[in-house]
Amino acid sequence: LSYDCVVIGAGLAGMTAAVRLASGGSRCAVVASGMGALYLGGAAIDVLGYAPHLVENPASELPDFCAKHPEHPYARTSIADVSHSLDWLKSQTGDGWIGTLDTNMLLPTGVGAAKPSALVPKSMAAGDLRTAHRIVLVGISCLKDFYPRLAAGNLETRSGIETRTIEVDVRPSRDAEISSLRYARALDDPEFRKQLMAALEGKVESDEAVGFPAVLGLRDARTVWLELQDALGAPVFEIPTLPPSIPGIRLFAQLKNALRTSGGRLILNATVVGAEASGSQVRTVLTESSGRGTALATQSVVLATGGVGSGGIAMDSRWRLSEPALGLPVAGGETIREERFKPDYFADHPIATAGIDTDEHLRPIDSHGTVIYENVFVAGGSLAGARPWHEKSGNGISLATGWSAAQRIMERAGEWN
Ligand SMILES: Cc1cc2nc3c(=O)[nH]c(=O)nc-3n(C[C@H](O)[C@H](O)[C@H](O)COP(=O)(O)OP(=O)(O)OC[C@H]3O[C@@H](n4cnc5c(N)ncnc54)[C@H](O)[C@@H]3O)c2cc1C
Secondary structure: OEEEEEEEOOOHHHHHHHHHHHHOOOOEEEEEOOOOHHHOOOOOEOOOOEOOOEOOOHHHHHHHHHHHOOOOHHHHOOHHHHHHHHHHHHHHOOOOEEEOOOOOEEEEOOOOOEEEEOEEEHHHHOOOOOOOOEEEEEEEOOEOOOOHHHHHHHHHHHHOOEEEEEEEOOOOOOOOOEOHHHHHHHHOOHHHHHHHHHHHOOOOOOOEEEEEEOOOOOOOHHHHHHHHHHHHOOOEEEEOOOOOOHHHHHHHHHHHHHHHHOOOEEEEOOEEEEEEEEOOEEEEEEEEEOOEEEEEEEEEEEEOOOOHHHOOOEEOOOOOEEOOOOOOOOEOOOOOOOOOOOOOOOOOOHHHHOEEOEOOOOOEEOOOOOEOOOOEEEOHHHEOOOOHHHHOOHHHHHHHHHHHHHHHHHHOOOOOO
């Protein structure tokens, strides 16, 4: 088994790099032990929400932000590349996403907070709190992953926007509780959609934007969203629910289809347990699946295994950090043992910024700044230097660095033969 590139990890960073490489003609395989955070998170691309003040225009704030944080992943990509990566994602989703690097929308979360996002599915955009006047949130009584009254109360208190709720009892089966995934699948059926629309007839007032939990279809989401807007005569928007994330699952499906259409391969349930190198180049990636080992020969590697939550960075019982796939050194974990507990849940913690340090081309470096492998590029949550939860930058970093890793590999095509 021989590839031009092996991408380790099937989150947003890995899938972005892989789709770009495969559609550029590379023989590319994605190897992943499981699904990435797209299955959990809201899928919106938050590039830079706080710095630490609320950021309205990421494009104008990023130069100063990168100058103040030279260790940050955005300082390893150009701002033009961050912008290209957003355009690229828009092109992958047909006409389905909206946004630019010049503006952050302010979108309601499932608990009614306002989250700054640069690029979002169009089905979320009408919830932009900068422009919404009055909001009605639709609760679905059997749906266990969304709490409209909690969200409405917080939205009104924090954003000052008049918000009310409607509750409907339209269910695809007699079960007392239905998951987001099941409801989204049910709404792909036009007959079931008609039941939901009938239950809402006459309940929406003029000037209201109508917020639904993000379950408006799985395969045919655009049709579901457009039909609901038509039927209600009002702008309709989706709000992320508790995991699993239907918008994230939709995006993963689009990227997976794009990968396969371009001839790329997706190998799931396979864990990378090591690599063989010749000099400063990784030549073979070693995987394990159901106790069976496989060696994948490759010209280049993208390491996109995520952070601590995804197993990309591991921690042992002595609070020592390691990178299990390629055995790269982890930077920034030196003080974790001393600083392990903080009184405030969201306090700055060294675990947030710990990760793989790279040169300006996203290649891993050691503590002296020497490149460890010339043909390995690191992307996404594995990178050192970011505080994604504080900055609201998680998916933005993954998209931009996944895009840039592919770019660097394409620029060097042929160098590693
Ligand atoms: C609940 C939740 C909500 C979020 N909401 C938002 C949001 O609204 N906006 C935003 O911008 N960000 C959000 N984020 C953060 C964002 O999702 C992540 O920062 C980003 O998706 C990370 O992407 P990634 O591709 O780097 O890694 P991940 O998505 O974590 O993917 C890592 C991949 O690597 C694989 N892997 C790990 N180790 C190995 C190995 N040894 N061998 C093979 N495969 C391996 C994993 O199985 C997985 O496929 C959220 C995250 C979570 C968890």
